[in-house]
Amino acid sequence: MTDCPICRRAPAVPEYRPFCSRRCADVDLGRWMKGVYVLPGEPRDEAGSDAQED
Numbered sequence: 001m002t003d004c005p006i007c008r009r010a011p012a013v014p015e016y017r018p019f020c021s022r023r024c025a026d027v028d029l030g031r032w033m034k035g036v037y038v039l040p041g042e043p044r045d046e047a048g049s050d051a052q053e054d
Contacts, residue, residue: 002018004010006027010020019025031037 002012004012004020004024005018006024007020012018012020016022016025019028
């Protein structure tokens with residue numbers, strides 16, 4: 001088994017894989033929601049991303 005990517009101390013458990021606990025899974029989710037993690041790509045036009053073209 002591999003170590004938890006958040007705390008790096010405990011082995012991953014099947015229920016929360018690849019994390020060791022719900023706490024570490026929630027920490028990871030929180031990081032995604034806060035924008036700590038980003039996927040590379042081209043910048044988006046935030047103002048017009050949802051507007052439909054006529």
